[in-house]
Amino acid sequence: MTQLRFLLNDQQVALTEVGASDTLLDHLRLARRLTGTKEGCAEGDCGACTVLLGRLTEGGLVYEPVNACIRLLASCHATHVVTIEHLRGPDGGLHPVQAAMVEHHGSQCGFCTPGIVMALYGLWMTDPQADEAAIEVALQGNICRCTGYQPIITAALAAGAAGGQAQDALARERASVTARLAGMAGGRITLARGADRAIIPADADDLAQVLLDQPQATLVAGGTDVGLWVTKFLRDISPAVFIGHLMKDIRVEDGDLHLGAGVTYSEAAPLIACHIPEAHDYWLRIGGWQVRNMGTIGANIANGSPIGDTPPLLIALGARIVLRRGDARRELPLEDFFLDYGKQDRAPGEFVERIVIPTRAGARIAAYKITKRHDSDITAVAAGLCLEVQGGVITDARLAFGGMAATPKRARAAEAALQGQPFAESSFDAAARALAQDFTPLSDMRASADYRALVARNLLRRFWLEQSDPGLPVRLRQPVGA
Numbered sequence: 001m002t003q004l005r006f007l008l009n010d011q012q013v014a015l016t017e018v019g020a021s022d023t024l025l026d027h028l029r030l031a032r033r034l035t036g037t038k039e040g041c042a043e044g045d046c047g048a049c050t051v052l053l054g055r056l057t058e059g060g061l062v063y064e065p066v067n068a069c070i071r072l073l074a075s076c077h078a079t080h081v082v083t084i085e086h087l088r089g090p091d092g093g094l095h096p097v098q099a100a101m102v103e104h105h106g107s108q109c110g111f112c113t114p115g116i117v118m119a120l121y122g123l124w125m126t127d128p129q130a131d132e133a134a135i136e137v138a139l140q141g142n143i144c145r146c147t148g149y150q151p152i153i154t155a156a157l158a159a160g161a162a163g164g165q166a167q168d169a170l171a172r173e174r175a176s177v178t179a180r181l182a183g184m185a186g187g188r189i190t191l192a193r194g195a196d197r198a199i200i201p202a203d204a205d206d207l208a209q210v211l212l213d214q215p216q217a218t219l220v221a222g223g224t225d226v227g228l229w230v231t232k233f234l235r236d237i238s239p240a241v242f243i244g245h246l247m248k249d250i251r252v253e254d255g256d257l258h259l260g261a262g263v264t265y266s267e268a269a270p271l272i273a274c275h276i277p278e279a280h281d282y283w284l285r286i287g288g289w290q291v292r293n294m295g296t297i298g299a300n301i302a303n304g305s306p307i308g309d310t311p312p313l314l315i316a317l318g319a320r321i322v323l324r325r326g327d328a329r330r331e332l333p334l335e336d337f338f339l340d341y342g343k344q345d346r347a348p349g350e351f352v353e354r355i356v357i358p359t360r361a362g363a364r365i366a367a368y369k370i371t372k373r374h375d376s377d378i379t380a381v382a383a384g385l386c387l388e389v390q391g392g393v394i395t396d397a398r399l400a401f402g403g404m405a406a407t408p409k410r411a412r413a414a415e416a417a418l419q420g421q422p423f424a425e426s427s428f429d430a431a432a433r434a435l436a437q438d439f440t441p442l443s444d445m446r447a448s449a450d451y452r453a454l455v456a457r458n459l460l461r462r463f464w465l466e467q468s469d470p471g472l473p474v475r476l477r478q479p480v481g482a
Contacts, residue, residue: 004191004200005184006076007054007177008032009086018074019196020218020240021230025049025068028083036084036114037068040143042231044070044224044291045376047142050115052122053293054080054170054177056185057248061178063170064266064293065122067141070227071294072220074191074198075242078184080177082170084114087121090167097121097159106155108146116142119289120156125170130160140375141288197239204246204353208326215348217241221262222294224287225303244296247353257357261298268297275359279313282367286310288376298352301334304344304407307379307446311338311408313367315400316384319357325350335400338407363388364467368459370403372446379403380447381455385463387418394418394427399460404439404452413437414460428464432457 004015008028028034028051040048044067053076054063063082087095094102097120107113116139123130123138130138135156144152165171188210189200199217201207211217218237220226221244229235247260250271257271265286273280286292286309300310301321311334319334325347334355337345346352364387371377382402388395397418399411413434421427441452 001187001189002191004074004077004189006078007080007180009081009083012180015073016191017193018191018198019193020072020074020198020220020238021196021236022073022193023069023227023230024051024071024073024076024081027073028068028081034083034085038111038114039069040112040115042069043228044141044287044294045143046112046115047119047139047288047290048112048115050118050142050290051084052080052082052118052170054082054181055245056178056181061174061181063122063125065119065138065141065290066294067224067227067290070223070231072198072223072227072230072240072242074200074240075220075223075244077189077200077242078181078245080181082118084118086169087117088169090164095121095168096162096164097124097155100155100159100162101152104151104155104158106148106152108144108148112142112144116144116152120152120159122289123156124159125165125168128160128163128165130156132157137284138289140284141290143376195238196236199239199241201241201243201246204324207241207243207246207351208324210241211349211351212326214239214241219243219299219302219351221296221299222264222291224291224295225299225305243351244294247298249354252359255359255361257355257359259297259355259357261302261352261354262296263298264294264296265292276317276357276365278365279367282309282313282369285369285371285375291376297355301337301355302344302346302352304338304342306341306405306407307382307403308408309369309379309382309402312382312400312402313384314355314357315408315410316367316386316398317357317360317365318386318398319355321352322354322356323350324353329353331356335408335410338409341406360386364463366463366466368462370447370455370459378446381452381459383456383459385460387423387467389423392423394421394423397431399431401439401456403447404441404456409438411435411438411456423468425464425468428460432460435460 038048040046049068191198218240247262249260315335368383370381384400386398397415402408414431417431417434441449443449
């Protein structure tokens with residue numbers, strides 16, 4: 001097939017000339033003149049471009065807020081794109097979320113308001129009784145430069161209390177939209193705009209074949225990094241293979257979590273909360289809600305960034321990945337995948353297919369993320385810590401850090417300082433000193449080398465304090481939304 005098809009509000013769209021680098025935001029504003037969706041940052045940071053994206057899952061049709069500025073158009077095949085122009089109340093007037101924003105003065109200058117309304121619309125549909133903590137999480141990816149958050153939160157609470165979800169257009173049209181999207185699926189799609197080419201494989205087997213034929217193609221999953229390559233660095237990503245709809249399987253087997261590489265952060269969140277609850281608040285600080293709805297765990301790993309959010313935690317837990325090339329598969333510990341800055345143990349035509357995460361029942365686990373601002377920010381230092389303690393003695397220690405070296409990396413000297421030692425403050429002091437043997441961090445715009453080294457040491461102390469006395473009067477960990 002050579003046609004990209006999706007629903008846009010109440011219309012069906014069919015496009016034949018689509019390039020790999022075309023963004024959804026440009027299509028909405030320039031081709032469709034739907035200018036309620038704004039461009040603020042062009043990097044998925046401010047949320048002014050937020051739209052809802054409906055897609056078919058095993059559980060049915062799901063609508064999620066996403067960033068249109070970094071959502072590449074080719075990734076919208078067989079989805080329902082909903083912009084602010086589609087919102088309306090049962091009587092055709094303002095939607096309950098819009099009406100609450102007016103009544104409670106939630107709009108300041110107004111530029112970011114459409115994106116804020118769309119994020120709150122997504123929450124209003126999925127969590128009618130959302131409390132203030134849930135609202136704050138939903139708004140992580142929306143920056144109000146007028147600092148009007150309290151009226152916005154008040155409006156969100158009022159919209160939830162007003163109800164009306166069953167009468168909403170997306171609820172009434174759900175069966176029809178589901179049928180229309182189901183009719184768009186199936187078969188490989190090849191698109192082009194001049195020499196700019198995009199390929200949408202039919203399934204994982206088709207993906208394997210595409211990469212055998214074109215091993216140097218750019219893989220695009222959620223696009224939360226690749227989108228910036230296009231909007232900020234003007235990189236040519238053609239030919240691009242769009243895989244965000246693939247490898248969505250999730251299962252628990254023999255105490256391990258098995259996640260397809262295409263599982264998004266949002267899709268994995270309930271599993272993390274259930275099986276690794278110590279990391280739940282960390283997980284909700286990966287980007288904003290829009291980014292978590294787009295970004296995939298497999299791509300976060302495959303991208304190989306030294307400040308990727310998932311590798312430190314997953315390495316500490318002893319995660320493994322399955323790589324596939326054609327019909328051949330191999331499994332390796334995640335820590336062995338990262339060879340050097342920008343270099344991973346992945347052959348041409350090979351891709352990450354699955355992640356296997358041990359749940360480590362009974363272990364002492366923590367995950368920390370240090371950033372300049374609390375929400376929706378890039379990591380300066382990240383840490384994943386997992387210790388086994390028996391009879392007051394540390395029998396196994398796995399410590400992994402991001403932002404401290406050219407790759408996500410285990411702190412072997414610090415681990416050795418803990419191994420076989422009593423679970424005591426002196427042991428963690430020794431491990432903190434040993435970190436100097438493990439890392440020689442760099443200074444950059446996010447943090448200085450000295451700051452990173454100090455933070456890493458302090459995170460070990462923080463772990464000791466939290467684990468040694470859960471009844472501490474000072475609360476060291478502040479859950480997201482609290």
